[in-house]
Amino acid sequence: xxxxxxxxxxxxxxxxxxxxxxxxxxxxxxxxxxxxxxxxxxxxxxxxxxxxxxxxxxxxxxxxxxxxxxxxxxxxxxxxxxxxxxxxxxxxxxxxxxxxxxxxxxxxxxxxxxxxxxxxxxxxxxxxxxxxxxxxxxxxxxxxxxxxxxxxxxxxxxxxxxxxxxxxxxxxxxxxxxxxxxxxxxxxxxxxxxxxxxxxxxxxxxxxxxxxxxxxxxxxxxxxxxxxxxxxxxxxxxxxxxxxxxxxxxxxxxxxxxxxxxxxxxxxxxxxxxxxxxxxxxxxxxxxxxxxx
Amino acid sequence: xxxxxxxxxxxxxxxxxxxxxxxxxxxxxxxxxxxxxxxxxxxxxxxxxxxxxxxxxxxxxxxxxxxxxxxxxxxxxxxxxxxxxxxxxxxxxxxxxxxxxxxxxxxxxxxxxxxxxxxxxxxxxxxxxxxxxxxxxxxxxxxxxxxxxxxxxxxxxxxxxxxxxxxxxxxxxxxxxxxxxxxxxxxxxxxxxxx
Numbered sequence: 001x002x003x004x005x006x007x008x009x010x011x012x013x014x015x016x017x018x019x020x021x022x023x024x025x026x027x028x029x030x031x032x033x034x035x036x037x038x039x040x041x042x043x044x045x046x047x048x049x050x051x052x053x054x055x056x057x058x059x060x061x062x063x064x065x066x067x068x069x070x071x072x073x074x075x076x077x078x079x080x081x082x083x084x085x086x087x088x089x090x091x092x093x094x095x096x097x098x099x100x101x102x103x104x105x106x107x108x109x110x111x112x113x114x115x116x117x118x119x120x121x122x123x124x125x126x127x128x129x130x131x132x133x134x135x136x137x138x139x140x141x142x143x144x145x146x147x148x149x150x151x152x153x154x155x156x157x158x159x160x161x162x163x164x165x166x167x168x169x170x171x172x173x174x175x176x177x178x179x180x181x182x183x184x185x186x187x188x189x190x191x192x193x194x195x196x197x198x199x200x201x202x203x204x205x206x207x208x209x210x211x212x213x214x215x216x217x218x219x220x221x222x223x224x225x226x227x228x229x230x231x232x233x234x235x236x237x238x239x240x241x242x243x244x245x246x247x248x249x250x251x252x253x254x255x256x257x258x259x260x261x262x263x264x265x266x267x268x269x270x271x272x273x274x275x276x277x278x279x280x281x282x283x284x285x286x287x288x289x290x291x292x293x
Numbered sequence: 294x295x296x297x298x299x300x301x302x303x304x305x306x307x308x309x310x311x312x313x314x315x316x317x318x319x320x321x322x323x324x325x326x327x328x329x330x331x332x333x334x335x336x337x338x339x340x341x342x343x344x345x346x347x348x349x350x351x352x353x354x355x356x357x358x359x360x361x362x363x364x365x366x367x368x369x370x371x372x373x374x375x376x377x378x379x380x381x382x383x384x385x386x387x388x389x390x391x392x393x394x395x396x397x398x399x400x401x402x403x404x405x406x407x408x409x410x411x412x413x414x415x416x417x418x419x420x421x422x423x424x425x426x427x428x429x430x431x432x433x434x435x436x437x438x439x440x441x442x443x444x445x446x447x448x449x450x451x452x453x454x455x456x457x458x459x460x461x462x463x464x465x466x467x468x469x470x471x472x473x474x475x476x477x478x479x480x481x482x483x484x485x486x487x488x
Contacts, residue, residue: 001410008408015372018300038343098404
């Protein structure tokens, strides 16, 4: 019996495909998420919209909160560590968390290096804005990728931009001749072997979810139609005025993302979405996505 | 002959690829009307609470239970095994509940305990079978009509009850298609029986 292999780390992400992972801050919210049909929850002290509003240094959540959430539900529980903070990640691994998000939503702990994720038995998910960034994270051992989007805004535009960029980059690699791949790897800043793997597969070698700004069932279906494997919803559910109804509607929309009739049904009567803020009106230094490299 | 893969959530594509490798056409099944077009159904790995809820919301639970009773082949992997079990060791969650067995969810522990192991499965041949277990369930007891096809350290991992097959692991994640072939054979037999 062998634990912590790349296969079992990537395998859990495969099992989450077509599903919705929801940010929760209390055991009660975790139960609402599970009841709505979430495939996993992200245990947090504050959702990204509050981290954004309150400012200060955002760190790994209090283990006590994480443990209470783990006890409240039977679905997988994820939690966030700061970029480069391998000790926070070891703490989360010791708690037996199911997945660690090395997340730009928290204040980075290292301005140069991400965590060496090969050093863990628990799998990691990391954010990316393009193929190069995604492959660097996979090279470091990430078993799952998500678009960064712009967390805590409720504005889906950055998530769309990031998945479209990844898709464009993948097409470029697919159409390249073998002798062009090393130069492409150099330009992307990505490991050559992984670039070759992308050419062979025609997609990222790991599961790729959407995150950062998804607030409505239609947003979720949009990201699925653009080729994402599943959806993270951060502030979008518990910052809306009817979290239970919205959570369920987003689950249904993700499962049936091509069914416009069903999308119109589930979008009805679920109350007002989070108010949010438009990314276009934000200053560059207010953005979270550029954190990490 | 076309075999369906329940496509509400989980590792759908991988099962379709395994079937394609065996020369079998697959259909991703999301609606109950599509059940008429297939000779058998695979319920893939995923999150069992999610898939159970989506089956209820889609009004597919009852039709699937009825089909299963009439001899329609169903193969559940991980989540599918949980959905096929009549008893979940006290836990209540929506299921198809057709097989006489008790299944414990996340029985090996959380993700950190997920593992790979080699199994002996004489029904599919001599060669050991490499199985992937992810937050996996296992079967603790079975009824008289249930055939145990593989176990490891007294944990039951692969079972068959007539037209129903259930694995605690993920044959869709490896390129060893012998278990898929075994299910394809069950579908063929059932088709001959009903013809």
